[in-house]
Amino acid sequence: xxxxxxxxxxxxxxxxxxxxxxxxxxxxxxxxxxxxxxxxxxxxxxxxxxxxxxxxxxxxxxxxxxxxxxxxxxxxxxxxxxxxxxx
Amino acid sequence: xxxxxxxxxxxxxxxxxxxxxxxxxxxxxxxxxxxxxxxxxxxxxxxxxxxxxxxxxxxxxxxxxxxxxxxxxxxxxxxxxxxxxxx
Numbered sequence: 069x070x071x072x073x074x075x076x077x078x079x080x081x082x083x084x085x086x087x088x089x090x091x092x093x094x095x096x097x098x099x100x101x102x103x104x105x106x107x108x109x110x111x112x113x114x115x116x117x118x119x120x121x122x123x124x125x126x127x128x129x130x131x132x133x134x135x136x137x138x139x140x141x142x143x144x145x146x147x148x149x150x151x152x153x154x155x
Numbered sequence: 156x157x158x159x160x161x162x163x164x165x166x167x168x169x170x171x172x173x174x175x176x177x178x179x180x181x182x183x184x185x186x187x188x189x190x191x192x193x194x195x196x197x198x199x200x201x202x203x204x205x206x207x208x209x210x211x212x213x214x215x216x217x218x219x220x221x222x223x224x225x226x227x228x229x230x231x232x233x234x235x236x237x238x239x240x241x242x
Contacts, residue, residue: 106203
């Protein structure tokens with residue numbers, strides 16, 4: 069087994085209300101940044117896990133996303149990086 | 156002015172307690188993923204803004220991070236992408 073560093077991005081699906089994004093958008097405008105057209109806020113998740121190889125690490129992380137890390141109805145997830153620690 | 160798409164990642168600084176990461180770590184273990192060694196959770200922010208050019212868009216986004224989007228005491232921020240919309 070080796071240790072893998074995995075970066076996951078979970079974002080609100082297009083068309084789904086994003087209250088956190090709306091709140092930040094409003095705050096930026098009230099701070100004077102009227103040039104901001106849209107703000108969407110998701111999660112940036114860094115995982116460290118043990119796996120036999122990169123493919124196994126990737127499929128484990130995807131299963132975790134489907135089961136827990138991303139809401140299947142309102143969010144999309146993407147694995148940005150799967151890297152062996154110390155590689 | 157052109158429209159720019161900016162992707163920002165805000166992460167808890169190393170050594171700072173990350174309760175959300177701890178909670179997810181604990182949940183993954185209770186779901187059977189004992190191979191997970193660490194979990195850290197930050198924000199993935201997508202901004203759309205108007206600016207004269209990419210450099211102006213970048214410096215505006217960095218100012219927004221320092222002022223609002225990232226807590227200067229507990230979080231680090233990184234601009235992952237500054238791209239002209241439709242480019």
